[in-house]
Amino acid sequence: MQRRDFFKKAIVVAGSAAVGGSTIEAVETTHPIDNRKVSDIAFPEKRPLITYSDRPPLLESPREVFTSALTPNDLFFVRWHMPLIPTYINPNKFTISVNGLVEKEIEVSLQELKTQFNQVELTAVLQCGGNSRTAFKPMAGGIQWGIGAMGCARWRGVRLKDVLAKAGLKKEATYIGFNGEDKAVYNKTANFVRELNLEHLDDDIILAYKMNGEDLPYLNGYPLRLIIPGVYADSWIKMISNITVTKEKQDLHFMEHAYRIPDNSCECETPKNLFKKTKPIEEMNVNSIIGYPVTGTKVRDASDLVVRGVAFDSGHGIEKVQISIDGGQMWEDALLDDDREGKYAYRTFTYAFKPKSSGSLTIMCKATNKKGESQPFAKDVKWNHGGYKYNGIDEVTVEVV
Numbered sequence: 001m002q003r004r005d006f007f008k009k010a011i012v013v014a015g016s017a018a019v020g021g022s023t024i025e026a027v028e029t030t031h032p033i034d035n036r037k038v039s040d041i042a043f044p045e046k047r048p049l050i051t052y053s054d055r056p057p058l059l060e061s062p063r064e065v066f067t068s069a070l071t072p073n074d075l076f077f078v079r080w081h082m083p084l085i086p087t088y089i090n091p092n093k094f095t096i097s098v099n100g101l102v103e104k105e106i107e108v109s110l111q112e113l114k115t116q117f118n119q120v121e122l123t124a125v126l127q128c129g130g131n132s133r134t135a136f137k138p139m140a141g142g143i144q145w146g147i148g149a150m151g152c153a154r155w156r157g158v159r160l161k162d163v164l165a166k167a168g169l170k171k172e173a174t175y176i177g178f179n180g181e182d183k184a185v186y187n188k189t190a191n192f193v194r195e196l197n198l199e200h201l202d203d204d205i206i207l208a209y210k211m212n213g214e215d216l217p218y219l220n221g222y223p224l225r226l227i228i229p230g231v232y233a234d235s236w237i238k239m240i241s242n243i244t245v246t247k248e249k250q251d252l253h254f255m256e257h258a259y260r261i262p263d264n265s266c267e268c269e270t271p272k273n274l275f276k277k278t279k280p281i282e283e284m285n286v287n288s289i290i291g292y293p294v295t296g297t298k299v300r301d302a303s304d305l306v307v308r309g310v311a312f313d314s315g316h317g318i319e320k321v322q323i324s325i326d327g328g329q330m331w332e333d334a335l336l337d338d339d340r341e342g343k344y345a346y347r348t349f350t351y352a353f354k355p356k357s358s359g360s361l362t363i364m365c366k367a368t369n370k371k372g373e374s375q376p377f378a379k380d381v382k383w384n385h386g387g388y389k390y391n392g393i394d395e396v397t398v399e400v401v
């Protein structure tokens with residue numbers, strides 16, 4: 001019997017593949033895998049984190065981190081593309097140069113940045129576009145991140161526009177290219193260079209030398225990095241030492257091939273039918289993560305449980321976060337913090353309740369922003385080949401004892 005059923009099933013599957021051509025059935029998403037352990041080994045200036053690679057360092061924050069509005073520097077995730085990262089930077093000699101289509105090419109030292117420009121501070125979420133990529137089935141290309149390729153920090157530095165103004169932009173200036181100190185090992189591998197259309201330059205884009213009141217950790221881009229609030233982290237160049245202004249778009253690998261999604265309204269495609277036209281990932285989706293409890297936490301029956309987490313979007317602002325403890329049928333509002341850190345920061349939330357019966361209990365959270373955009377159930381997240389912009393409803397499963 002079982003064997004026959006198997007054959008029956010096989011025929012159905014083969015049939016649908018032959019008729020349809022594009023096998024939508026092959027595309028699904030699930031909640032990202034959440035069982036990875038932090039490493040025994042701590043990287044410099046970091047506490048032990050979930051470690052995917054040590055060269056280049058790829059470190060993910062564990063779920064427990066997502067209960068506070070600011071992510072501590074030593075728990076902040078790390079992503080580099082190139083294994084050649086300088087092991088020493090002399091802050092007294094470090095400069096950032098501005099060149100290309102400018103009136104006067106300049107080299108600005110850290111000291112000059114700190115004393116000759118307006119100093120600004122803002123809090124913003126830094127999130128890799130591939131955060132939670134592990135949820136995509138079939139597997140999407142790239143690091144198989146869980147939920148922790150993100151963090152939120154208070155950044156202090158100077159406005160990019162002020163530094164550009166010091167050099168003076170020429171009339172034809174259209175693109176600004178950014179380059180850090182990390183280098184590819186093989187001379188034909190593209191360096192990690194990004195560019196910004198001048199149209200998108202605004203007061204919130206800053207060159208930051210402080211993160212949560214301290215020098216940037218080395219692995220997060222010491223001594224200087226670009227902050228572009230509201231957009232995914234691939235353009236937040238670390239250890240930035242060069243800015244080149246051009247008229248034409250440069251032919252940059254990491255602009256033209258990576259960090260792009262289908263340019264259609266669902267931003268989706270299937271493995272068999274990849275959508276030809278693509279666009280940069282840019283604006284962050286509304287998202288929320290439960291930081292406490294974590295999956296496997298044992299909680300007492302009928303005792304108070306306080307769920308804690310963080311929510312954010314690209315800067316429209318969070319309207320509400322809701323919690324469900326019945327698989328997503330009924331939703332109740334969580335309490336939001338008072339929004340002190342501004343529109344690009346995490347809003348922390350809490351939700352208190354008493355679990356009523358013993359056994360496993362799944363807790364879900366869903367954020368909605370001020371534009372009315374919300375998070376889909378994990379299974380309804382649309383697939384794209386790079387595994388970008390995942391924002392499925394988060395969940396943890398606790399044991400009530």
Ligand SMILES: Nc1nc2c(c(=O)[nH]1)N[C@H]1C(S)=C(S)[C@@H](COP(=O)(O)O)O[C@H]1N2
Pocket residue numbers: 076077078079080081082126127128129179180181182192219220221233234235236237238239240
């Ligand atoms: N110089 C440089 N900057 C970079 C990158 C890089 O490889 N080199 N990676 C980008 C990407 S894709 C991410 S997700 C963030 C990671 O920042 P973090 O390591 O501070 O968390 O840095 C961005 N800036």
Ligand SMILES: [Mo]
Pocket residue numbers: 079127128129130233234
């Ligand atoms: Mo990234």
